[in-house]
Amino acid sequence: MYLNPEERKQSALIYRGLIMASELVSEGERDAARICDAVREVIAKAPLATIQYLELVDPDTMKPVEKLNTPGLLAVAVYFGHTRLIDNVILKP
Numbered sequence: 001m002y003l004n005p006e007e008r009k010q011s012a013l014i015y016r017g018l019i020m021a022s023e024l025v026s027e028g029e030r031d032a033a034r035i036c037d038a039v040r041e042v043i044a045k046a047p048l049a050t051i052q053y054l055e056l057v058d059p060d061t062m063k064p065v066e067k068l069n070t071p072g073l074l075a076v077a078v079y080f081g082h083t084r085l086i087d088n089v090i091l092k093p
Contacts, residue, residue: 002082002083003080003081003083004081006048007048007080007081007083010046010047010048010049010080011046011049011078011080011085013042013043013045013046013049014043014049014076014078014085014087015087016042017038017039017040017042017043017076018039018074018076018087018088018089019089020038020039020042021035021038021039021074021089021091022089022091024038025068025091025092025093029068030067030068030069030093031066031067031068032056032064032065032066032067032068032072033066035056035068035074035091036054036055036056036074039054039074039076040054043076043078046078046080048080048081049078049079049080050078050079050080051076051077051078051079052077052078052079052084053075053076053077054074054075054076054077055074055075055076056068056072056073056074056075056091057072057073057075058070058072058073059071059072059073059090068091068093069093070093071090071091071092071093072090072091073088073089073090073091074088074089074090074091075087075088076088
């Protein structure tokens with residue numbers, strides 16, 4: 001409702017990025033910076049997107065993690081125009 005058709009189309013890249021993060025972890029990636037950078041690259045393919053935050057954190061403390069040794073929460077907020085979209089996924093090593 002708040003997105004125009006092009007923003008709606010591009011916003012699907014948020015979900016694609018989260019799915020890709022899950023795939024990276026299932027393939028053995030544990031470095032939080034690499035995971036976050038890969039997701040940023042996916043979302044950056046949406047020229048109308050502005051990332052507010054993209055962080056891999058401990059789901060209990062919400063503190064950033066460097067290595068994914070236990071389940072982590074990958075949280076993202078992205079603006080499309082004036083609309084802020086948020087999403088997250090639990091990544092299980």
